[in-house]
Amino acid sequence: MNRLVLGIDAGNHRAKVVGPFGVDTFKTNICDWFERDVEERFGSDDMEFEINGRKGFAGSIAEYEDEFGNGTMYGDSKAHEDTKIRVLLAIHRYLAKYCPHFDRIAIVTGQPIKRHKHTEKEEIKRMLEGIHEYTVNGKTHSIIIEGIGVAPEGSGAFWSSPSTGTIRILDIGSGTVNAATIIDKHHVNNASTTFNFGVETVNNKNDISTIARGVIRNTTKLKWNKNDTVLICGGISEAIAPYIIEHYPNAKIMEPELSRGNGITKLHPVFANAVGFYELAKGAYG
Incomplete structure (x- = not known):
């Protein structure tokens, strides 16, 4: 296996990631970077990042420290920069947790049904495809996303x-x-x-x-x-x-099922889209 295949549900509240080694989830709150007088720890998903020149905090820390609300962009489309940050952080966490030796990635992610249009899918693909260099918690990484599918949320869960x-x-x-x-x-x-x-x-x-x-x-x-x-x-x-x-x-x-090796693991229904996206990704890029 020389390419990692993932299903990523980059939700407004939490991201859910499913791949061949297991699953991961984290809060998707994002806020702009600022210098902290006291470096408090808010959760195991606290992240300080720099992606494409944008510096910020993500995870539990952003939920508490965002001065403009709860650090989440809502709406019926995922074709925006916060999705890019969520997806890259999702990949970063999965690599760090399970398989840091991978640098080539293929994914399927989601877009709400109502906005599952060609132009918006292409926008999501355009902003995610290619080489990405980013820094998370002081460590710089480089990955290549070389395959991107965008599935309708809900239908993907099927x-x-x-x-x-x-x-x-x-x-x-x-x-x-x-x-x-x-x-x-x-x-x-x-x-x-x-x-x-x-x-x-x-x-x-x-x-x-x-x-x-x-x-x-x-x-x-x-x-x-x-x-x-x-x-x-x-x-x-x-x-x-x-x-x-x-x-x-x-x-x-729903009872989403993740096949791993010779066994099947039943997961919480919050993972239904991510598991469905992973199954679609395996079919397209596996």
């Missing part, structure tokens, strides 16, 4: 545990909700979209029943049937599932 028939997927994230319809392993556009709200962007993020009602109301506009098979993924899956099941009785929480 490949973490594929099946036949009509499958609806609710990918409930911090900034968006992706509602995907897969029929016989094909994405159906007119029954899929992205809702531009998420767990961290509603007025009361602790009122899970209200979030669930918002999700359900919007899926009825897509003409989903109450008896459809609905798979739920995202970090809030366990908490929100009972409320989704009240309307969709056949809904259940």
Whole structure:
């Protein structure tokens, strides 16, 4: 193996990374660099970085130290510089954790369904492809990203545990909700979209029943049937599932499966997109 293949879900709240050696996750908060009088440690994912001339902090430290909010850029598109930083930091952490000898990388990452357009996918590929030199926590690295796929979020999660028939997927994230319809392993556009709200962007993020009602109301506009098979993924899956099941009785929480060696590991549903992206990456670049 001379090239590392990864699936990277560069979420607004946490990044999830899946590859041949295991998984990783970290907070994706980012803030600008400043000189610290007291160098406090906030979490194991604290990172001080310099990427393409931009200096900053990422991880738990950025959640606390950002003067303009919580250090996260929300929205229904990933075609922006913060995504580039998140992806490069995700690769850096995976290499440091599992396989520091790799320098050639191929990835599949995600874009919300609603903005999964050719121009935006090409923008994501353009900003990620090629040679990257960057410094994280005082150490400089150089990698080559030589293969990039951009999959629709939600639909990508399907490949973490594929099946036949009509499958609806609710990918409930911090900034968006992706509602995907897969029929016989094909994405159906007119029954899929992205809702531009998420767990961290509603007025009361602790009122899970209200979030669930918002999700359900919007899926009825897509003409989903109450008896459809609905798979739920995202970090809030366990908490929100009972409320989704009240309307969709056949809904259940996704169980993404990561094949490693001779075994299969079941992961938390928050990893569904990343596992699906990894499966797609193996097919394209493995």
